[in-house]
Amino acid sequence: MEYEAVIGLEVHAQLLTGSKIFCNCSAAFGAEPNTHTCPVCTGMPGSLPVLNRKAVEFAIKLALATDSHVAPLSLFARKNYFYPDLPKGYQISQYELPLAVQGSVEIPSADGGKKRIGITRIHMEEDAGKLFHDEAKPFSYVDFNRTGVPLLEIVSEPDLRTPQEAADYLRVLRAILQYLEICDGNMEEGSFRCDANVSLRPVGSKTLGTRTEVKNMNSFRHVERALAYEIERQNEVLESGGAVVQETRLWDPQKGITEAMRGKEEAHDYRYFPDPDLVPLAIDAQWIEEIRKGLPELPLQRKERFIQAYQIPEYDAGVITASKALADYYEECVRLFPEPKQVANWIMGDLLRLLKEDEKEVEESPLSPQHLAGMLGLMKDGTISGKIAKTVFEEMYKTGKGAQEIVKEQGLVQITDEEALTKPIDEVLQNNPNEVAAYKGGKDKLFGFFVGQVMKATQGKANPQLVNQILKKKLS
Ligand code: ADP
Ligand code: MG
Numbered sequence: 001m002e003y004e005a006v007i008g009l010e011v012h013a014q015l016l017t018g019s020k021i022f023c024n025c026s027a028a029f030g031a032e033p034n035t036h037t038c039p040v041c042t043g044m045p046g047s048l049p050v051l052n053r054k055a056v057e058f059a060i061k062l063a064l065a066t067d068s069h070v071a072p073l074s075l076f077a078r079k080n081y082f083y084p085d086l087p088k089g090y091q092i093s094q095y096e097l098p099l100a101v102q103g104s105v106e107i108p109s110a111d112g113g114k115k116r117i118g119i120t121r122i123h124m125e126e127d128a129g130k131l132f133h134d135e136a137k138p139f140s141y142v143d144f145n146r147t148g149v150p151l152l153e154i155v156s157e158p159d160l161r162t163p164q165e166a167a168d169y170l171r172v173l174r175a176i177l178q179y180l181e182i183c184d185g186n187m188e189e190g191s192f193r194c195d196a197n198v199s200l201r202p203v204g205s206k207t208l209g210t211r212t213e214v215k216n217m218n219s220f221r222h223v224e225r226a227l228a229y230e231i232e233r234q235n236e237v238l239e240s241g242g243a244v245v246q247e248t249r250l251w252d253p254q255k256g257i258t259e260a261m262r263g264k265e266e267a268h269d270y271r272y273f274p275d276p277d278l279v280p281l282a283i284d285a286q287w288i289e290e291i292r293k294g295l296p297e298l299p300l301q302r303k304e305r306f307i308q309a310y311q312i313p314e315y316d317a318g319v320i321t322a323s324k325a326l327a328d329y330y331e332e333c334v335r336l337f338p339e340p341k342q343v344a345n346w347i348m349g350d351l352l353r354l355l356k357e358d359e360k361e362v363e364e365s366p367l368s369p370q371h372l373a374g375m376l377g378l379m380k381d382g383t384i385s386g387k388i389a390k391t392v393f394e395e396m397y398k399t400g401k402g403a404q405e406i407v408k409e410q411g412l413v414q415i416t417d418e419e420a421l422t423k424p425i426d427e428v429l430q431n432n433p434n435e436v437a438a439y440k441g442g443k444d445k446l447f448g449f450f451v452g453q454v455m456k457a458t459q460g461k462a463n464p465q466l467v468n469q470i471l472k473k474k475l476s
């Protein structure tokens with residue numbers, strides 16, 4: 001039988017508020033363990049939570065940016081479970097009445113069009129602490145700096161069909177959060193993380209199959225690989241006449257497999273109930289409108305603007321605006337060197353390739369917009385050829401130096417002087433008498449060969465147009 005995959009994602013996004021969600025402690029990442037703590041976020045008896053208005057504002061921003069419906073009234077609930085990183089013995093979350101429901105985002109579809117992915121709900125909750133298990137130490141350690149850091153949980157409809165769509169959805173969602181400047185979107189550090197629910201069903205069927213939930217993926221690539229593995233695994237189970245067991249599975253990036261963590265029988269009963277320490281959250285329409293008016297330009301709007309203002313293809317605009325940092329980088333380059341399509345080509349080609357090889361984000365690029373614009377300027381005024389530009393680009397990336405400096409240091413200035421080119425061209429012709437004879441006998445294609453040889457002899461520095469001209473003269 002032919003099966004199709006059905007995927008729904010639960011995403012957790014850490015909010016960039018200054019303080020935690022229910023106390024005044026700093027929500028910043030990276031401090032000495034247990035220095036950002038107080039009686040509230042360490043769960044001392046008698047302490048009382050006070051809701052952070054900024055966290056609510058950020059949540060509303062995301063709700064509006066995803067066309068979600070903001071609930072006029074939502075509730076905070078206690079999700080009860082015991083774990084050493086959870087000092088209160090419960091997590092404050094939202095359950096029955098979440099902050100927002102029924103939203104959607106747009107992702108690219110396989111046929112080049114667009115696809116809407118539904119967002120079931122967006123709710124607010126607090127993060128737990130962090131445990132450290134170091135084999136070399138006699139104890140496990142806990143850091144409560146993260147307890148009480150505000151999170152948004154964004155639950156998608158089971159609208160995704162392939163690992164690629166799941167990764168695309170995550171990229172779109174992360175871009176929105178970054179454009180809103182409410183989450184840094186760092187998957188490695190865990191400020192943007194996802195659990196993936198996946199099931200199979202016969203193609204054409206409308207009912208959902210039994211799902212598994214996959215955890216522990218901290219990059220887009222891992223999400224794709226884990227889902228691909230899990231789909232294949234479920235396919236084998238079904239093909240061999242078995243049944244998928246509903247369970248939570250952990251992705252093991254080293255082994256490249258998912259492994260069962262806990263089954264449904266061991267699933268928690270969280271005994272949710274409304275938190276008696278927090279009043280229901282009533283959001284008035286006027287506040288929502290104020291926030292709506294203050295929303296920044298979002299990825300899709302920026303993409304449209306790029307197509308209009310810079311006259312670049314929709315594809316280019318999509319790639320560049322998919323990340324706020326990349327779009328900022330692009331706009332700065334175009335400001336310095338106003339040839340939008342050329343700038344787009346260098347960014348989408350060489351820059352993204354080098355960053356990918358290094359697993360770096362554009363924010364960490366050793367090559368600045370000033371560098372790229374400088375190099376394009378040298379190309380434009382004929383100081384360097386397009387071929388040399390590739391070398392200069394890589395050198396700039398490797399060394400962090402500017403184009404001018406590299407060209408000077410390595411003597412890469414283009415040879416545009418006819419006299420200087422005559423000698424290498426004559427040598428090439430002398431050294432290849434058979435090819436010259438063949439060319440003159442009608443093998444026109446050999447012309448490219450001669451050009452190539454001259455470029456090689458001049459380490460790519462010859463001006464190609466000039467080489468063409470001289471060769472044509474000499475060979476005719
Ligand atoms: P829970 O709270 O137990 O994780 P939810 O019903 O809230 O369960 O669903 C969580 C996620 O799982 C949602 O993104 C939803 O779209 C997805 N989901 C639910 N059922 C299925 C299924 N059969 N196959 C794939 N995804 C599913
Ligand atoms: Mg779940």
Ligand code: ZN
Binds near residue numbers: 020024037039148
């Ligand atoms: Zn605190």
